[in-house]
Amino acid sequence: MKAIIIGSGLGGLLSAAKLSKAGYEVDVFERLPIIGGRFTNIQYKGFELSTGALHMIPHGPTGPLARLLEEVGANVKIIRGKPVTVIRITRKRGDTDYKFGYKDLLFENFKTPFSILNRIKLMYYAISTRKDPPTGKSFEQWCKEHLDQDWTYRISDAFFGWSVSLRGADVPVEEAFAIIENLYRYGGPGVPMGGCKAVTDALVDVIRAHGGNIHTSSEVTGLKTVDSKVTGIIANGFEHNANIVISNIGHPETARMLSETTGINGLKAYLEKVSELKPSAGIKICIQSDKPLIGHGGVLLTPYAKRVNGINEVTNIDPALSPEGKHLTMSHQCVHWSDLDNLEKEIELGLEDIKEIFPEKEYEVLMIQSYSNGWPVNRSSSGADLKGTTPLSNLYVVGDGAKGKGGIEVEGIALGVRETLHNILGKEML
Amino acid sequence: MQSDGESMKVNKNCVGCGQCAAFCIVDAIDIKGKAIITCTCTDCRKCIPYCPVKALEA
Numbered sequence: 001m002k003a004i005i006i007g008s009g010l011g012g013l014l015s016a017a018k019l020s021k022a023g024y025e026v027d028v029f030e031r032l033p034i035i036g037g038r039f040t041n042i043q044y045k046g047f048e049l050s051t052g053a054l055h056m057i058p059h060g061p062t063g064p065l066a067r068l069l070e071e072v073g074a075n076v077k078i079i080r081g082k083p084v085t086v087i088r089i090t091r092k093r094g095d096t097d098y099k100f101g102y103k104d105l106l107f108e109n110f111k112t113p114f115s116i117l118n119r120i121k122l123m124y125y126a127i128s129t130r131k132d133p134p135t136g137k138s139f140e141q142w143c144k145e146h147l148d149q150d151w152t153y154r155i156s157d158a159f160f161g162w163s164v165s166l167r168g169a170d171v172p173v174e175e176a177f178a179i180i181e182n183l184y185r186y187g188g189p190g191v192p193m194g195g196c197k198a199v200t201d202a203l204v205d206v207i208r209a210h211g212g213n214i215h216t217s218s219e220v221t222g223l224k225t226v227d228s229k230v231t232g233i234i235a236n237g238f239e240h241n242a243n244i245v246i247s248n249i250g251h252p253e254t255a256r257m258l259s260e261t262t263g264i265n266g267l268k269a270y271l272e273k274v275s276e277l278k279p280s281a282g283i284k285i286c287i288q289s290d291k292p293l294i295g296h297g298g299v300l301l302t303p304y305a306k307r308v309n310g311i312n313e314v315t316n317i318d319p320a321l322s323p324e325g326k327h328l329t330m331s332h333q334c335v336h337w338s339d340l341d342n343l344e345k346e347i348e349l350g351l352e353d354i355k356e357i358f359p360e361k362e363y364e365v366l367m368i369q370s371y372s373n374g375w376p377v378n379r380s381s382s383g384a385d386l387k388g389t390t391p392l393s394n395l396y397v398v399g400d401g402a403k404g405k406g407g408i409e410v411e412g413i414a415l416g417v418r419e420t421l422h423n424i425l426g427k428e429m430l
Numbered sequence: 431m432q433s434d435g436e437s438m439k440v441n442k443n444c445v446g447c448g449q450c451a452a453f454c455i456v457d458a459i460d461i462k463g464k465a466i467i468t469c470t471c472t473d474c475r476k477c478i479p480y481c482p483v484k485a486l487e488a
C-alpha cells in the first residue's frame with residue numbers, strides 16, 4: 001500500500017510516521033526547502049526562533065501529542081514548567097492596567113478575583129456544565145448570562161487568546177468547555193527540549209527509519225481522481241500514484257485542487273462548507289534579554305494588557321534555545337479579523353504592553369512575526385474545524401484545519417490525526 | 431547576477447511571518463506586519479523559496 005502526504009507540517013509528519021511504521025510505503029511532498037511547516041526552528045542572530053509555534057506543547061508530556069509521539073517511537077523530551085501558568089493581575093482591585101504595579105497569581109487560583117457570589121456560582125457550574133454542557137452560543141455570551149464580571153472577560157480573552165488565538169466572543173461555548181475539560185484531563189503546557197524542531201526532526205527520523213521519503217522543494221499542484229477516489233498527485237510536473245492521499249494543507253487548499261473535478265458525490269456541499277472556514281490570526285513578538293524577564297518556564301497570562309494575551313520564556317527550560325547568557329521570551333496576541341488591516345497598530349499596542357508588563361527591565365526586540373490568511377495561527381479557528389474526511393473516500397485532511405474536539409493547537413492536530421488514522425488503519429490505532 | 435537590491439519585491443500575499451528574514455545571509459529584510467527589503471539586499475534571491483505564501487518576487 002502506498003500513501004502520499006501533501007505537506008510536511010506536524011500533521012503530515014505524524015501521519016507519515018504512523019503509516020510508515022504500519023508498513024505503508026510513504027512519500028511526503030513539501031513545497032518549501034525546509035521540513036516542519038509552522039512547527040520548526042529558524043535561526044536568527046543566534047536564537048532558535050520558530051516558523052510559528054512558541055515552542056510550547058499545550059498539554060506537555062501527558063497530552064495527546066506526547067502520546068502519539070511515544071506510540072510512533074519519536075524520541076522527544078517534553079518538560080512541564082513549574083509553575084505551569086501564572087496570571088499577572090493588577091496590584092489593586094479596580095485598576096485596569098499594570099501602570100500602578102502588578103501581582104502574580106498561580107493559575108490554580110484564577111477564581112480569587114471573582115466576586116464571592118460568582119465563586120459560589122463557579123463551583124455549581126463546574127459540576128452542572130459537566131453533566132449538561134451548554135451549546136449554541138459563544139463562550140462570551142455564556143459568561144454574560146452566568147458570570148457577568150470584568151474579570152470573567154479578561155481571563156477568558158487572555159486564556160483563549162493565548163491558547164487558540166481567538167477572543168472569548170469567537171469561541172463556541174461547546175469548544176470552550178471541551179478545552180477546559182481537556183486542561184483538567186491532560187494538564188498544562190510543556191516545552192520540547194530543542195524547541196519545535198526537536199519534535200518534527202524526531203518524526204522525520206521515524207519516517208526515514210521505516211523507509212519513507214520526504215521530498216522538499218516539491219510542490220503538489222494537483223490531484224488525480226477516478227470516480228470518487230483519488231489515485232495520485234502531481235508534483236513538480238510529475239504524476240505519482242497512491243492508494244491513499246493525506247493532505248496537510250487544510251481543507252480550502254485541498255478543495256481548490258478538486259474544484260474542477262466533476263461527478264463526485266457531495267463535492268458541491270463540501271466546497272461550500274470549506275469556503276466558510278476562517279483561519280485565526282496572531283502576532284508573536286520575540287525578545288532577547290540578558291536577565292530573565294519571567295524567570296520560570298511556564299506561561300505568563302496577561303489579562304490586563306491591551307493586546308498581549310500571554311508570554312513565555314522558554315530558555316528557563318532549554319537554555320540552548322538562545323546564545324549563552326541570553327534569554328528568549330515570546331509574547332502572543334490574537335488579532336481579530338477586523339484588525340487585520342491595521343497590523344502595524346496592533347504591533348505597536350503589543351510593544352507598549354510589553355513595556356508595561358516588564359517595567360524597568362532591559363530587553364531588545366529580536367523579531368516581530370505576524371500570521372494570518374494563508375499562513376495563519378490555525379487554518380481553521382477552534383470549534384469550527386471540519387472532520388478529516390473529504391468527498392473522496394481515500395483523500396483525508398490533517399493538521400490545524402482539521403483538529404479534534406477540544407484540542408488546543410498541536411494537541412488538536414494529534415487528535416485529528418488519530419481519528420483519521422483510525423479510519424485508515426482500523427483497530428490498530430485505538 | 432548580483433545587483434543593488436532594486437529588483438526584489440514583496441507582494442500582497444505577505445503576512446509578515448519573518449521566515450525569509452531568517453534565511454537572508456546579509457540581514458536585508460525587516461519585518462513589521464510585512465517584509466520590507468532594505469538597501470542591504472544584493473538580489474541574490476536565496477530568500478524566495480522560503481516564503482510560505484509566495485510573496486517574494488524578483
Ligand SMILES: Cc1cc2nc3c(=O)[nH]c(=O)nc-3n(C[C@H](O)[C@H](O)[C@H](O)COP(=O)(O)OP(=O)(O)OC[C@H]3O[C@@H](n4cnc5c(N)ncnc54)[C@H](O)[C@@H]3O)c2cc1C
Nearest residue numbers: 007009010011031037038052053054220377399400409410
Ligand atoms: C504565532 C503562532 C504561535 C503558535 N504557538 C503555538 C504553540 O505554542 N503551541 C502549539 O501547539 N501550537 C502553536 N501554534 C500553532 C501551530 O504552530 C500549528 O497549528 C501547527 O504547526 C500547524 O501544523 P499543520 O500540521 O497544520 O501543518 P503546517 O505547519 O501548516 O504545514 C503544512 C505544510 O504544507 C506545505 N505545503 C503547503 N502547500 C503545499 C503544496 N501545495 N504542496 C506541498 N506542500 C505544501 C507547507 O509549506 C507546510 O510546510 C502557533 C502558531 C503560530 C502562527
Ligand code: SF4
Nearest residue numbers: 454471472474475477
Ligand atoms: S535577495 Fe538575497 S540579499 Fe536580498 S533579501 Fe533575499 S536573501 Fe537577502
Ligand code: SF4
Nearest residue numbers: 444445447448450481
Ligand atoms: S516569508 Fe513571505 S510571508 Fe513571511 S515575511 Fe517573508 S515575504 Fe512575508
